[in-house]
Amino acid sequence: xxxxxxxxxQNAALxxxxxxxxxxxxxxxxGYLLLVILNPGASAKGMAAMLGTGIASLDKxxxxxxxxxxxxxxxxxxxxxxxxxxxxxxxxxxxxMGTFFALVCAIQFQLPWYLCxxxxxxxxxxxxxxxxxxxxxxxxxxxxxSIMFNWIGMYLVNLLIANMPTMLASAWGASxxxxxxxxxxxxxxxxIPKGGLDKLFGNSSWINISVLITIVVAxxxxxxxxxxxxxxxxxxxxxxxxxxxxxxxxAKRNIILSMVIAGALSGLGGGIYYLAGTVQxxxxxxxxxxxxxxxxxxxxxxxxxxxxxxxxxFISYIQVGGAAMQPEYSPETTDIVIAVIIYLAxxxxxxRGVISKAFANRKQKEAAKK
Amino acid sequence: xxxxxxxxxLHITKEFPGIKANxxxxxxLRRGEIHALLGENGAGKSTLMSVLFGxxxxxxxxxxxxxxxxxxxxxxxxxRLGIGMVHQHFKLVECFTVLDNIILGVEETRFGFLRKDExxxxxxxxxxxxxxxxxxDALVEDISVGMQQxxxxxxxxxRDNDILIFDEPTAVLTPQEIDELMEIMRGFKAEGKxxxxxxxxxxEIMAVAxxxxxxxxxxxxxxxxxxxxxxxxxxxxxxxRDVSFAVEKKPAQPGEPILEVENLVVPSKVxxxxxxxxxxxxxxxxxxxxxxxxEGNGQSELVYGITGLEKVTGGHIRLCGQDITDAPIxxxxxxxxxxxxxxxxxHGLVLDYTLGQNMILQRYWQxxxxxxxxxxxxxxxxxxxxxxxxxxxxxxxxxDTIARSMSGGNQQxxxxxxxxxxxxxxxxxxxxxxxxxxxxxxxxxxxxxxxxDAGRAVLLISLELDEVMNLSDRxxxxxxxxxxxxxxPAKTTVQELGLYMAGGKKQGEAKA
Numbered sequence: 022x023x024x025x026x027x028x029x030x031q032n033a034a035l036x037x038x039x040x041x042x043x044x045x046x047x048x049x050x051x052g053y054l055l056l057v058i059l060n061p062g063a064s065a066k067g068m069a070a071m072l073g074t075g076i077a078s079l080d081k082x083x084x085x086x087x088x089x090x091x092x093x094x095x096x097x098x099x100x101x102x103x104x105x106x107x108x109x110x111x112x113x114x115x116x117x118m119g120t121f122f123a124l125v126c127a128i129q130f131q132l133p134w135y136l137c138x139x140x141x142x143x144x145x146x147x148x149x150x151x152x153x154x155x156x157x158x159x160x161x162x163x164x165x166x167s168i169m170f171n172w173i174g175m176y177l178v179n180l181l182i183a184n185m186p187t188m189l190a191s192a193w194g195a196s197x198x199x200x201x202x203x204x205x206x207x208x209x210x211x212x213i214p215k216g217g218l219d220k221l222f223g224n225s226s227w228i229n230i231s232v233l234i235t236i237v238v239a240x241x242x243x244x245x246x247x248x249x250x251x252x253x254x255x256x257x258x259x260x261x262x263x264x265x266x267x268x269x270x271x272a273k274r275n276i277i278l279s280m281v282i283a284g285a286l287s288g289l290g291g292g293i294y295y296l297a298g299t300v301q302x303x304x305x306x307x308x309x310x311x312x313x314x315x316x317x318x319x320x321x322x323x324x325x326x327x328x329x330x331x332x333x334x335f336i337s338y339i340q341v342g343g344a345a346m347q348p349e350y351s352p353e354t355t356d357i358v359i360a361v362i363i364y365l366a367x368x369x370x371x372x373r374g375v376i377s378k379a380f381a382n383r384k385q386k387e388a389a390k391k
Numbered sequence: 392x393x394x395x396x397x398x399x400x401l402h403i404t405k406e407f408p409g410i411k412a413n414x415x416x417x418x419x420l421r422r423g424e425i426h427a428l429l430g431e432n433g434a435g436k437s438t439l440m441s442v443l444f445g446x447x448x449x450x451x452x453x454x455x456x457x458x459x460x461x462x463x464x465x466x467x468x469x470x471r472l473g474i475g476m477v478h479q480h481f482k483l484v485e486c487f488t489v490l491d492n493i494i495l496g497v498e499e500t501r502f503g504f505l506r507k508d509e510x511x512x513x514x515x516x517x518x519x520x521x522x523x524x525x526x527x528d529a530l531v532e533d534i535s536v537g538m539q540q541x542x543x544x545x546x547x548x549x550r551d552n553d554i555l556i557f558d559e560p561t562a563v564l565t566p567q568e569i570d571e572l573m574e575i576m577r578g579f580k581a582e583g584k585x586x587x588x589x590x591x592x593x594x595e596i597m598a599v600a601x602x603x604x605x606x607x608x609x610x611x612x613x614x615x616x617x618x619x620x621x622x623x624x625x626x627x628x629x630x631x632r633d634v635s636f637a638v639e640k641k642p643a644q645p646g647e648p649i650l651e652v653e654n655l656v657v658p659s660k661v662x663x664x665x666x667x668x669x670x671x672x673x674x675x676x677x678x679x680x681x682x683x684x685x686e687g688n689g690q691s692e693l694v695y696g697i698t699g700l701e702k703v704t705g706g707h708i709r710l711c712g713q714d715i716t717d718a719p720i721x722x723x724x725x726x727x728x729x730x731x732x733x734x735x736x737x738h739g740l741v742l743d744y745t746l747g748q749n750m751i752l753q754r755y756w757q758x759x760x761x762x763x764x765x766x767x768x769x770x771x772x773x774x775x776x777x778x779x780x781x782x783x784x785x786x787x788x789x790x791d792t793i794a795r796s797m798s799g800g801n802q803q804x805x806x807x808x809x810x811x812x813x814x815x816x817x818x819x820x821x822x823x824x825x826x827x828x829x830x831x832x833x834x835x836x837x838x839x840x841x842x843x844d845a846g847r848a849v850l851l852i853s854l855e856l857d858e859v860m861n862l863s864d865r866x867x868x869x870x871x872x873x874x875x876x877x878x879x880p881a882k883t884t885v886q887e888l889g890l891y892m893a894g895g896k897k898q899g900e901a902k903a
Binding site: 248249250251253254256257260261263264265266267268269270271 | 698700719720721722723724730732737738739740741742743744748752753755756761764765766768
C-alpha cells in the first residue's frame with residue numbers, strides 16, 4: 022500500500038524551507054532600506070555588490086566556499102547541541118581552542134595538516150566538556166558556563182601564544198609579533214591541500230578541500246542523529262528529559278557527550294579556518310565572531326545538519342558580498358547590514374507560524390466557498 | 392409558555408486545526424437546576440465550558456443570558472454575567488490566606504489600603520449559610536484539597552455569581568467530601584442558583600443532577616431527565632455501546648512474592664520531611680495489589696522509589712529476590728519491572744517522537760532493534776505495527792504519527808502496550824485510567840486483570856475508589872507517607888476506606 026501524499030499545508034519540511042526563504046527576503050529588503058538611509062547614492066550599487074559578488078567570479082565563489090566551511094562547523098556545533106536540548110553558546114571558545122591546538126601542532130610540532138585537524142577537534146572537545154560536566158553533575162546552566170569559557174579560552178590562548186616564541190610570526194622571518202606565524206613559511210605541510218579544487222575555481226587562492234570535509238561531517242552528524250541509538254537517546258534527552266530518565270537513558274552521560282561532540286565540531290571549524298594558510302591568528306581582545314555566527318546558521322537551518330550546509334553557504338555569501346561594498350560603505354556599516362539580514366533570517370521560526378496560518382486560512386476560505 | 396432558561400448555548404461550533412471540538416451543540420440551563428454535562432475525554436466538554444467562560448470564541452452559534460443574546464469575550468465578561476467556574480485544577484495563590492484568595496481581584500480599598508473587615512464578614516456569612524467550612528486566615532498551601540475547593544466555591548459566591556460551573560469537582564475528593572459537596576450543590580439549587588456540573592462519573596449524576604446533556608466526539612447526543620433514565624442508558628449515549636461496569640475476574644491465586652519492600656524511606660521534593668516513611672509490603676505473583684489514598688500522601692514518591700526515578704534514603708527493595716534498592720532504572724527494567732507512569736506526558740512519552748519511536752522507548756537498545764548502534768528501522772516499524780494492531784491504538788498516520796497529536800486514551804494505550812509487551816514480572820501501574828473515558832477504562836482494566844492471570848504481580852496506585860474496589864485483590868491505604876491499613880476488597884466498604892484515607896483511623900493503633 023502506498024502512503025498517501027500529505028497535503029501541501031501539512032508538509033513540515035516544505036514549510037520550514039519556505040519560512041527560511043521568506044525571512045531571508047525580508048532581511049534583504051530591510052538591509053536595502055538601511056543602505057538607502059546610510060548612503061542613498063550608492064545603495065543600488067551596494068546592494069548589487071552584496072548580492073552579486075559571490076557569483077561574479079569563480080575566485081569569489083571560492084571565497085564563499087572557503088568561509089562557509091568554518092561557519093558550517095560552528096553551525097553544526099550549535100545545531101547538534103540544540104537537538105539534544107542544550108544551547109551551546111560556547112562555540113567561540115571551542116573554536117578558539119581548536120585553533121590553538123591546530124596551530125601549536127602545525128608550528129611548534131611541525132605536524133601534517135590532518136593531525137593538526139584532529140588536534141583541533143580535541144581542543145574544541147576539551148573546551149566543550151567543562152560546560153557539559155557542570156551541567157550534568159551540578160545542574161549549572163550551560164549558557165552561563167560556556168559564555169565564561171569563551172572568555173577564559175580566548176585569554177588563555179592569547180596568553181599561551183604570547184609566551185611561545187616559536188609560535189609567533191617574528192620567529193619565522195616576519196617582523197610582527199602580535200600574530201602567529203604564516204604557515205607558508207613555518208610549515209607548508211600543515212596547510213590543508215587544495216585537492217585540485219583551485220583549478221576548478223579559476224586558480225582561486227581561497228578554495229581548499231575543507232568545504233568537502235565539512236559537508237561530509239554534516240552528513241555524518243545527520244546519520245548519527247537520525248539513524249543510531251545514540252542519536253535516538255540524545256534527541257530523547259533533548260525533547261523530554263523526564264521521559265528519557267524513565268526509559269533508563271543515562272542523561273548525564275549524554276549531556277557530557279553532546280557537549281564534547283559539539284565542542285569538537287567547533288574546534289574543527291577553527292582548525293579548518295586557520296590551516297587554510299590564508300590567515301594568521303591575531304592576538305585580540307574580543308571573542309571571535311565565527312563561533313557566534315554559528316548560532317544564526319543553526320537557527321536558520323532549524324538545527325538540521327543538512328540544512329546547516331545551505332545556511333552557512335548563504336551567510337558566507339552575504340559576508341563576501343558585504344566585503345565588496347567597500348569603500349562606499351564602511352566595514353562597520355556593512356557589518357550592520359549583514360547583521361540585520363542574519364538577524365531577520367533567524368526569524369524563520371516565526372515565519373513558519375505565519376506560513377502555516379496562511380495555508381490554514383486559504384484552506385478555510387476554500388472550504389467556505391464550497 | 393417559554394421555559395425559563397438562564398443560559399442558552401445554541402448551535403455552538405468550535406473548530407481547532409484538524410478537529411471540530413464542538414459541532415452544533417445546544418445546551419440550555421434552566422433556572423435553579425443542576426445540569427450535568429457528561430462525555431468521554433475529548434468529547435468537547437471543556438471546550439464548551441471554555442466558550443461559555445469566554446476563553447474561546449465559537450465559529451458559529453449564539454449564547455443567550457435570560458433570553459437575550461450576549462457576547463462573552465473574556466472571563467471578565469463571564470463574571471459580569473454572573474457566571475463563575477471552579478476549575479479542575481484550582482487557581483489559587485498558595486502563599487496567600489484563604490480570605491486574600493477570595494477577595495483577589497475584587498478587593499475593596501480606601502485611600503489605596505485594603506479593607507478586609509467587611510470582606511471577612513461577608514465570607515464568614517457565606518460560609519455559614521452554605522456550610523462551606525473554611526478558616527479565612529489559613530494559608531492555602533496548608534489546607535486540604537477539599538478546603539481548597541470550598542475556597543474556590545466561596546470565590547464564586549463572593550462575586551455574587553448565580554450560574555456556577557463545576558469542572559470535574561469530585562476527582563480530588565474523598566467519598567465523605569464528595570457527599571458533602573453534593574449537599575452543598577443541593578443547597579445552591581434550593582437558593583435558585585443554576586449549576587453546570589461537568590463529570591464522567593455516572594453515580595454522581597444519578598445522585599444529584601436534574602438533567603443531563605451528553606456529548607460524544609464533539610456532538611450533542613441529547614439532553615435527558617435524570618428521573619427517567621438509567622446509568623446504563625447514559626453510558627450508552629456517552630460511549631455509543633453497552634459498557635460493563637463490573638470488572639470480570641476470577642479469584643486471585645497469589646504465588647511467590649515478586650516485589651518486597653522493606654522500611655522504604657523516600658524524601659519529598661516539596662518539603663523537608665520524608666514523603667514515604669518506612670513503608671513495608673509485598674506484592675505477589677498473580678495478584679493485583681492496590682495502594683489507595685488521597686493525592687499527595689506519598690504514593691507518587693513510593694512509586695518513584697520503587698521504579699528508581701528517585702533515590703531512596705532508607706530501606707530495601709527486592710525484585711524476584713534480587714536487591715534493586717540502588718539499581719539504575721535500566722537494570723530494574725531488565726530485572727522484569729514495567730512502569731505505567733502517573734504522568735504520561737512527563738514520563739511516559741516523548742511527545743515529539745513518533746508513535747513508532749515511542750513504542751521502543753524501553754527497548755531500543757536490545758539487539759532486536761539495533762545493529763552496531765544503528766536503529767533497525769524496518770524491525771521497529773514492524774514491531775510498532777504489531778503493538779498498534781494488538782492493542783488497538785488508534786492514530787492518524789500509524790507508526791509515523793507524532794505522539795503529541797494523539798488523544799489521551801490512545802497515548803495511554805500505547806504506553807500500556809509497550810509496558811505489557813515487555814512481559815514483566817512486576818507491572819507498576821499508576822493511575823492508569825486517569826482522565827480516560829469509560830471505554831478506555833474498561834479496556835485497561837481488562838488488560839491489568841489479564842496480566843494478573845498470566846501470573847504477574849500488578850501494583851496499582853489509584854485515587855479512584857471505584858477502581859480500587861473493582862480491580863484489586865488486596866488494598867493498602869496510604870496516609871501521610873505510611874501504610875495505615877490493609878483490606879480485603881470483599882470485606883470492606885468505600886466508606887471504611889475513606890475513613891482511613893482521611894487519617895481518621897489507623898489499623899495498628901486499633902490493635903494496640
